[in-house]
Ligand SMILES: Nc1nc2c(ncn2[C@@H]2O[C@H](COP(=O)(O)OP(=O)(O)OP(=O)(O)O)[C@@H](O)[C@H]2O)c(=O)[nH]1
């Protein structure tokens with residue numbers, strides 16, 4: 001009698017280059033598992049991946065080399081059919097004990113040996129290929145191992161596939177339970193459906209897969225919550241940041257911007273870590289990243305335009321650099337960072353020139369104030385950009401398979417809903433608590449600060465779900 005607590009052994013098999021290793025990367029959320037390449041015959045040996053809940057191993061998935069010689073192999077098997085008529089596994093065993101066959105079918109033998117030692121197999125199919133005779137032969141050979149087989153249709157998000165022809169052909173071969181799973185862009189609940197279908201093939205033992213799935217769902221919910229807390233911390237840190245400087249400190253604005261940029265980057269890094277991605281993952285993507293750094297500078301006006309946010313009229317005038325920092329002059333804000341742009345560009349002289357442009361009265365007030373003390377704060381629009389970028393990053397990470405190598409597209413159309421009244425109101429209410437910011441000073445924990453972070457994080461989670469999170473499913 002089989003032990004129901006023993007780990008299920010699942011062989012992942014299929015023609016070469018169909019995405020077997022990619023599937024394991026995505027299921028394990030480990031982008032370093034095995035070797036993936038567009039070249040055929042990449043995986044040369046069987047490699048195991050264990051998954052479970054805590055120390056309880058529930059499933060062992062075996063990545064195998066790609067099948068390439070199915071037609072010749074089936075002929076060889078058929079040639080010795082007379083001896084082992086009707087007994088598929090015996091035929092396969094005979095093949096595996098035939099030294100000559102082992103030389104010719106070295107890779108195939110590794111797959112078949114693993115399949116005989118497994119409880120079931122997942123047969124990975126590239127649905128961009130038509131149902132060719134060699135694939136039918138592969139299925140016929142695998143069937144002789146007499147193990148449950150779950151065909152998995154990969155590359156389903158590509159247009160113009162042979163998916164329906166594959167489904168018809170599989171049904172005719174008696175394979176009625178089939179799963180679609182794009183390893184690079186797994187569909188919402190794709191993983192859950194995969195384990196559920198695999199479970200049905202394994203009867204009572206398959207129920208253990210539900211435990212694994214429940215644990216993965218909990219992990220996903222926790223990751224999402226933690227990510228929203230990271231973003232909430234960032235928003236709070238930047239919104240409450242206030243820096244005063246006196247005349248002569250020409251670097252003050254530059255340093256201020258730099259600190260905010262670094263704060264954003266540390267949030268990005270933490271989020272990447274949370275989702276088991278790293279900076280190098282993003283350098284090839286179309287997220288606005290370049291080598292892990294945001295490609296579009298936070299304080300560049302074009303960043304706002306690119307994200308579909310409107311610049312205020314006053315801001316556009318002088319904000320070639322430094323847009324988005326509010327310079328408070330004796331309590332009167334100049335609005336957006338026009339003056340700061342000037343300050344950054346050429347220091348005090350430029351600020352004076354800029355002042356002349358906007359009128360004598362303002363000029364005097366600027367000059368007077370500059371000689372005294374200014375306070376820097378981050379503009380609301382920049383907070384909106386910060387929030388938007390983090391939510392876009394989070395959504396992209398949640399819907400990205402760990403096999404993904406291609407670029408992720410960011411949809412700017414969703415921006416407007418990311419800064420709803422409630423978030424603006426919460427931000428407005430916390431702006432005054434300047435001791436909460438950890439940008440210029442070590443973090444000072446307080447229950448009030450914590451409560452604001454929690455509240456903001458909850459608001460953000462709500463936003464995340466209304467936008468649809470593939471990892472968690474829509475509500
Ligand atoms: N667009 C897209 N590409 C994929 C998908 N799955 C795999 N790929 C790509 O297909 C190629 C082959 O993927 P692998 O995971 O190495 O395939 P394999 O079946 O393990 O290949 P062998 O080990 O050589 O048999 C790689 O370039 C992957 O990036 C998918 O679902 N969508």
Ligand SMILES: [Mg+2]
Pocket residue numbers: 020021022034035036042043063064066
């Ligand atoms: Mg492989």
